[in-house]
Amino acid sequence: MPENEEILRRWLKVLNSYGFIKEEANGFTALLKITEHFFETIWSQMEELWNGKLCNKLANEYLLKNIKALSELFSGEINPTHILFPEGKFDYAEALYKDTFIFQYLNTKIAQKIKEFLDATEHIEILELGAGTGATTDNVLPLIKERKNVIYYFSDISYVFLREAQHKYSEFRNIKYMTLNVNNLDLGKKVDIIIANGVLNNAKNIKYTLDKMLEITSEKGKIFIIEQVEESLEMLVSQVFMMKDSSALEEKGGKTFRNTEEWLRLLRDDRIEKIEVFPEKYNIDQRLFILYHK
Structure with missing residues (x-):
C-alpha cells in the first residue's frame, strides 16, 4: 500500500544502521542471510530471556504473529487491529500495555x-x-x-x-x-x-x-x-x-x-x-x- 511506503523507508534505515543491509547507488544489498532455522533459534533465545521478565508469553506471541504477517500488513491484506484484538479480545493489548x-x-x-x-x-x-x-x-x-x-x-x-x-x-x-x-x-x-x-x-x-x-x-x-x-x-x-x-x-x-x-x-x-x-x-x-x- 502506498501509505506504508514511509514505514518501509524507516525499516530500511534501521536495517542499514544495524548492518543487515548496505545502501548502494541503486538500492540496498543484503549482508546477512536469515533462514527460517536461524530465525527460530534466535526467537527461542529471545523468549527465554524475555518471558516472565520483560514481558509475558502473550506479548511475544503477538509480536511473532505480526512478524509472520508482515507482507500482508504492508500490502494491506491484513488489518493490524485484527491481530491486536483477535475476535474482539483484549488479551494481547493488556499483555503489551499492562503486563510488560x-x-x-x-x-x-x-x-x-x-x-x-x-x-x-x-x-x-x-x-x-x-x-x-x-x-x-x-x-x-x-x-x-x-x-x-x-x-x-x-x-x-x-x-x-x-x-x-x-x-x-x-x-x-x-x-x-x-x-x-x-x-x-x-x-x-x-x-x-x-x-x-x-x-x-x-x-x-x-x-x-x-x-x-x-x-x-x-x-x-x-x-x-x-x-x-x-x-x-x-x-x-x-x-x-x-x-x-x-x-x-x-x-x-x-x-x-x-x-x-x-x-x-x-x-x-x-x-x-x-x-x-x-x-x-x-x-x-x-x-x-x-x-x-x-
Missing part, C-alpha cells in the same frame, strides 16, 4: 504520585484520556474505591472500550464514562488530574491537544503523560501500521517517535510550573512526564 516490565513500572509510578495528591486534597476529579483497555486505570481505581470525594472520568473515542470498562469496573460507584476525542477536546469543565497514556503521539495536532489539556486542568493540578521516546523495533513490526499520519511523521523527521528532549520542548508552557520525567535515564524507551500546573 516498563508499563508495570510507569503505571505504578502514576498511582504513587496520585496517592500523594489524594492524601493532600479534599475533593479530586480525575480524567483519563484514551483509557482503552484500562491498563493504567487498573492501577489507579483501587486508590479511590472507598473515597467519596473522588470522581474518575474514564474516556475514550471507542464505544467498545467504554462498554468493556463499564462491565469491568461495575463495582466502582465513583467512576463516570464519556466519549472524548483528543483532537476535539471539549470537556466543559476543569479537572484536577489528567492521565494520557500513549495519547499525544497519535493526536493530529499535539500543541492543540496539550493546550486544551492545560486549559481544563485546575490550578495546582497535574497531567500525567506516557509516551514512547525511541524508535522501537517491536513497534515497527506491529502498532506502527496503525499510526499513519504522514504530516506528523514529517514533523518528527520521518521518525515514528520523538525523543525525550523533543517531548520536553513540546511540553514546556508558561502555565506549567515544572516537569518531572521518569525514569530519569536508563535504556528504556518509554517515559512518564508529569506536568505540574501553576
